[in-house]
Amino acid sequence: MTDTVSYDAVIKSLRMMKRVRNLHGAILIHEGIPLGGDTILTDAGNDGFVREVNALSSLYRNSREKVGRVLVEFDGGNIMIFLSDPFALALFFGSGVASEKVEKYGEEFLEKWADALQLEDSVLSLPLMTEKGLKETNILDDEESAEVTDDHEESVEVEAEPDSEDDAGALWDDFRVRTENLFSKVLGRAQAKRFIERELTALGVEKGNHLSVSQFRPFGERLIKRVKDRTVKKQLELELVSLVGEFTK
Amino acid sequence: MTIKNYSVVEIRNDSVKSVAGDSSERIRSRFAREAESLQERAMLIGKAIGMTAVVSVAVSKEKGGIAFRFARDSGEDFDAKGILVEGDSPNVSSLLKVLK
Numbered sequence: 001m002t003d004t005v006s007y008d009a010v011i012k013s014l015r016m017m018k019r020v021r022n023l024h025g026a027i028l029i030h031e032g033i034p035l036g037g038d039t040i041l042t043d044a045g046n047d048g049f050v051r052e053v054n055a056l057s058s059l060y061r062n063s064r065e066k067v068g069r070v071l072v073e074f075d076g077g078n079i080m081i082f083l084s085d086p087f088a089l090a091l092f093f094g095s096g097v098a099s100e101k102v103e104k105y106g107e108e109f110l111e112k113w114a115d116a117l118q119l120e121d122s123v124l125s126l127p128l129m130t131e132k133g134l135k136e137t138n139i140l141d142d143e144e145s146a147e148v149t150d151d152h153e154e155s156v157e158v159e160a161e162p163d164s165e166d167d168a169g170a171l172w173d174d175f176r177v178r179t180e181n182l183f184s185k186v187l188g189r190a191q192a193k194r195f196i197e198r199e200l201t202a203l204g205v206e207k208g209n210h211l212s213v214s215q216f217r218p219f220g221e222r223l224i225k226r227v228k229d230r231t232v233k234k235q236l237e238l239e240l241v242s243l244v245g246e247f248t249k
Numbered sequence: 250m251t252i253k254n255y256s257v258v259e260i261r262n263d264s265v266k267s268v269a270g271d272s273s274e275r276i277r278s279r280f281a282r283e284a285e286s287l288q289e290r291a292m293l294i295g296k297a298i299g300m301t302a303v304v305s306v307a308v309s310k311e312k313g314g315i316a317f318r319f320a321r322d323s324g325e326d327f328d329a330k331g332i333l334v335e336g337d338s339p340n341v342s343s344l345l346k347v348l349k
Binding site for chain 1: 286287290291293294295296297298299300301302303304305306307308309310311312313316318338340341342343345346
């Protein structure tokens with residue numbers, strides 16, 4: 001990925017799709033970190049789900065098989081997951097919605113945002129399989145396909161990413177130190193450092209690894225969610241937005 | 250275009266029996282190995298979001314796919330039914346549909 005993207009428009013569109021298509025939930029994950037979405041899960045449930053999706057993705061990454069989609073049906077609901085490194089899109093739906101339709105909704109969503117997310121074609125459209133073989137079918141009629149009238153025209157801000165892995169690492173180190181400084185205002189310095197380490201470990205980011213610039217904001221938001229005092233939370237939020245802004249200008 | 254490299258299997262008492270398509274030992278072993286890992290991962294995903302029983306799982310890959318579903322009732326003469334596709338990459342909904 002040579003560019004990073006402001007994901008606000010993508011997340012807004014995802015939430016819109018969830019509402020319009022009567023899904024139970026939708027979440028977009030980037031390099032193992034939730035960028036945003038709308039689910040009925042608790043924070044712990046969301047974290048656990050994202051962790052398990054990462055584990056599922058790793059299962060195939062280790063065997064060097066490229067996985068496109070996963071559908072899991074449970075007795076109380078279903079999940080369709082689209083895997084396209086570095087992204088994963090998960091759609092939660094009930095038995096009242098056909099999985100073919102959800103697969104199509106996901107395809108349409110990813111096609112719509114393919115350029116912004118820089119997705120490969122392989123994940124976008126797969127043929128249907130019938131007992132007689134493969135068949136290309138549009139399962140949605142035109143009227144239904146036209147239902148989504150949300151922000152197609154919304155612009156997506158594309159920004160240059162650091163040239164090398166070293167630069168990306170340096171940016172992360174800088175961001176991390178400044179985030180520690182920020183949280184040191186309300187915690188002790190050592191406590192702030194441990195707090196950030198703990199959150200990174202929970203996300204599966206090992207020592208020596210770093211987050212990319214596009215992940216700074218969701219990571220910061222994750223940290224802020226842990227702050228209980230509403231006034232402190234608001235203040236930290238403002239400062240964090242400003243801090244992230246310095247890295248994404 | 251027709252999918253040629255596939256196998257439909259039924260699992261009874263931990264034994265994988267081929268019922269259609271390629272019935273080779275390689276295919277049956279591969280299915281058993283992959284389905285076992287997938288079942289475990291699906292259960293952990295379910296646990297994370299408060300779901301208890303996995304009904305079915307389907308995965309489409311760049312070159313192939315796998316799906317299985319558990320028997321719905323005692324009227325079905327198997328514990329689980331599955332399909333393994335090699336080469337072609339069908340979508341996940343239709344993989345499961347073939348098993349229903």
